[in-house]
Amino acid sequence: MENGTNPDPLARLGWDDDWARRWATFRSGHPEEHLLPARVVRVHRGACDVETPLGPQRVATPAGHLVPDPTTGDWVGLLLDDPQGVRAVGVLPRRTVLARASVTGRSAEHRLAANVDTVVVAIGAESRTTVGRVERFLALAWNSGATPVVALTKCDLLPGDELDETLARVRGDAVGVDVVPVRQDDPSTVEALRDRLRGTVILLGSSGAGKSTLANLLLGEERFAVGAVRSVDGKGRHTTVTRELVPVPGGLVLVDTPGLRSLGVGELGGALGTTFADVEDVAVDCRFSDCSHTSEPGCAVLAAIESGVFDRRRLDSLRKLEREQAWFASRTDARLAADRRREWKKLVKANRNRYS
Ligand SMILES: Nc1nc2c(ncn2[C@@H]2O[C@H](COP(=O)(O)OP(=O)(O)OP(=O)(O)O)[C@@H](O)[C@H]2O)c(=O)[nH]1
Ligand SMILES: [Mg+2]
Ligand SMILES: [Zn+2]
Known part of the structure; x- marks a missing residue:
């Protein structure tokens, strides 16, 4: 050393x-x-x-x-x-960078954390997650270089059959990713999650999803404040307000985060393909290589949806993310160009007397 x-x-x-x-x-x-x-x-x-x-x-x-x-x-x-x-x-040069598109005016990326190895996406079993929510978190995770795991939290709040249904739906959205059902009152579920964690672990998810509760359970102490959820709309109140890194006895390092209200996808690049591996796998069989999977003859994706291989929701999510990504890219370019123009004007102004 x-x-x-x-x-x-x-x-x-x-x-x-x-x-x-x-x-x-x-x-x-x-x-x-x-x-x-x-x-x-x-x-x-x-x-x-x-x-x-x-x-x-x-x-x-x-x-x-x-x-x-x-x-x-x-x-x-x-x-x-x-x-x-x-x-x-x-x-030091980073191993991974977790970033999202800025939600405020500027289109610079907003970095959430560096050198994360595992991203735990916390989804409340009782919450009605909107289409694409899980996929967005997963795309963000894949794009960072870290490995995602989904924790379906608060499983005690759903009756058995509804829980099975919810698990199946989330597993359908999180292709290729482990989905672990957890509940606060059952330590064995937390250990099942711990088995899938490695290195530096960040907890992401909506406010009130139970991230800090999970962090405390993994830590074995009440280190992070846990908040009550407003019962009317089930939305959390942002109990956690800062990102904080805490070592866990036994080797893991945890980062608890405030709930992400709005999640821009930024420039996801290849991450879309990883998150939608099932769609991409099928799409190679489309007759046309530039098939948009809307109404083309010989479209393997539409055929797969027709025969129930995957849900239409997945295709809709993919489309939505692709559109958002294209928009983000154009916005970045426009802003960079504007920034460059401003810089140039300043330079010209400063050197006016020298060169005119
Ligand atoms: N019934 C039940 N409630 C839970 C469970 N896990 C968390 N909760 C409750 O959910 C609420 C929100 O939990 P938090 O851990 O504060 O959620 P959070 O994701 O950290 O929220 P923010 O810090 O606002 O982003 C609290 O009232 C917790 O007690 C669970 O397994 N079962
Ligand atoms: Mg919290
Ligand atoms: Zn197609």
């Missing part, structure tokens, strides 16, 4: 052989002497809370000071003996 640090406190934070290799490479680009790896557990405006083998620290991270901007889950190199105090000198 570099700098004689004890490996155990690092392993607790998700450090593994791959990080040791990345650290060695990072180190070779930073000849500073007393560098210590640290993991970002919380991000504030202009500062980050990090965990180090020597304990927690707060480091100032003014905008633009580090590239990229550190996000929850990042590993950074800390310089300990700088006269101005503890300072981060760089962000």
Whole structure:
């Protein structure tokens, strides 16, 4: 281990052989002497809370000071003996990045977390999930490089036959992904979920889906605040308001998150194909290679829907995500072009006297 640090406190934070290799490479680009790896557990405006083998620290991270901007889950190199105090000198290359399209005006991606290995998508068994909701979370997860698992939470709230129906429906939406039914009052269900988790685990889902409840059960302590759901509409109140990374005894690292109200898909690229692998598999048999699966003769997808291989809902979801993705891409291009134009105008203005 570099700098004689004890490996155990690092392993607790998700450090593994791959990080040791990345650290060695990072180190070779930073000849500073007393560098210590640290993991970002919380991000504030202009500062980050990090965990180090020597304990927690707060480091100032003014905008633009580090590239990229550190996000929850990042590993950074800390310089300990700088006269101005503890300072981060760089962000280690990320293994995965979980990001969604921004929901505010700017179309820059909004990063949720870095270096996540498993994404737990929490879906309340009692909630009427809208078409495409599960698929969106899964596409987001696949696109990040992490492996998704669906936790169907609050299974105690449905009678047996309805639960079977709901499980079947969610499994139909989450092709190729494990769907684990869990309930707060049955520890064996939580262990069944734990068996599918690896490395750094983020909990995603709507507000009130039971993410913090699950996080506490996995942790074995009441660490995260759990909120009451408004009974009228079943919508949560956003009990959790920040993203926070917490080590779990036994090796996992957990990130609890606030419920995602609106989920932009961003640029999903190949992730759509992974999420809709069943549709894509069938689509290779369409007569026309550019088949839109609407009314073409010899369309294998329509035939598959006709014969019940999968639901029309899946095709509708795929269409919706594709449209959204196309829109996002065009918006990004337009904004980038506008940004470039502004930059150029500034340059021209600043240099007017020199070149005219
Ligand atoms: N009956 C039942 N209720 C549950 C279960 N899990 C969670 N709940 C309840 O659901 C409500 C919301 O739980 P939270 O864990 O706060 O949900 P959350 O997803 O963290 O919500 P936000 O932090 O707002 O995003 C609380 O009242 C929990 O007690 C369960 O297995 N069964
Ligand atoms: Mg919560
Ligand atoms: Zn077709």
